[in-house]
Amino acid sequence: xSVPSGISIRKLDGTxxxxxxxxxxxxxxxxxxGIGWIMRQAVKHSGVTLNVHTKVDEKGVTHVDIExxxxxxxxxxxxxxxxxxxxxxxxxxxxxxxxxxxxVDVSEVQNExxxxxxxxEVFNTYSESVGLKGDQWKANQVWGIDxxxxxxxRHIHFQRGPEVLKITKVYDFKA
Numbered sequence: 001x002s003v004p005s006g007i008s009i010r011k012l013d014g015t016x017x018x019x020x021x022x023x024x025x026x027x028x029x030x031x032x033x034g035i036g037w038i039m040r041q042a043v044k045h046s047g048v049t050l051n052v053h054t055k056v057d058e059k060g061v062t063h064v065d066i067e068x069x070x071x072x073x074x075x076x077x078x079x080x081x082x083x084x085x086x087x088x089x090x091x092x093x094x095x096x097x098x099x100x101x102x103x104v105d106v107s108e109v110q111n112e113x114x115x116x117x118x119x120x121e122v123f124n125t126y127s128e129s130v131g132l133k134g135d136q137w138k139a140n141q142v143w144g145i146d147x148x149x150x151x152x153x154r155h156i157h158f159q160r161g162p163e164v165l166k167i168t169k170v171y172d173f174k175a
Contacts, residue, residue, distance in 0.1 A: 002150035003173045009123050009144050010062060010103060011054055016152050016171035018048035024167045032160040033129070033137055035093055046070040050171060057081075062103065064123065080125060088130060096130040109142055113166050114155045118144035135161035146170075 007014065030040045051067040066078040076092075084102035091097045106122045109115040115122075122144040129136045137160035146153040149170070156167040 001172045001174070003145055003152060007145070007173070009121055012052045012064065012152065013054055014052055015174040016050045016052065017174050018050070019151070019170040019172050022149075022151075022170040024169070026156075026167055026169070028163075029139075029156070029158045029165050029167060032158070032163060032165075033094055034132065039093060042072070042074075043070070046072060046074070049174070064101070080123075082123065094129070095132060097127050098130050099125065099127045101125040106142070106144070111140065111142075111157055114140060114142040114157055116155065117146045117148065117153065118142065119147055 003014070025044070027040050027044060030043060031037075035043075047070070049069045051069070053065045053067075055063050055065070057063060062082045064080045064082060066080070068076045068078065080099070080101040081087075082101050082103050084100055086098055086100045088096060088098050102124055103121055104124050106115045106118045106120060109122065109124065114124075122142045125141045125143070126139070127141075128138040137158065139159075140157045141154055143152070143154045145151070152171040152173065154169040154171075156165070156169065158165040158167065
């Protein structure tokens with residue numbers, strides 16, 4: 001379902017359900033991130049709901065906080081301050097990750113795949129692994145409201161060594 005009027009990437013508050021039919025699979029990306037087969041199968045066969053909360057702190061920085069709930073009861077929180085500052089944190093199965101997020105005009109996005117279907121302001125988040133054996137992985141993402149479907153959409157450009165993946169994830173607005 002499309003987002004209602006009044007919802008924007010900067011004010012994304014709501015509940016969203018992952019749309020498997022309109023999204024690309026992410027099994028290969030998870031494998032390259034070091035996630036084991038059993039966990040990848042659980043992800044593949046689970047329904048996923050996102051509860052998105054946005055807030056502005058006392059310094060004027062917008063925070064995008066996301067509670068991910070998978071069928072079976074698994075819950076996980078992501079905290080993304082949109083100030084462009086890099087932060088390192090421990091992310092369970094993924095190990096240590098360096099992350100930076102910010103709002104930008106889509107015209108500033110230099111990757112055609114990442115900017116496709118968006119106009120105006122988007123949320124750009126860049127993450128990379130820290131300390132993995134072998135090549136580190138990097139994921140550059142752009143989140144926005146798709147111009148045609150009016151759905152919350154994420155474009156992910158993922159790379160580990162010579163492998164490059166381009167993944168689109170689509171979410172239906174629920175409440």
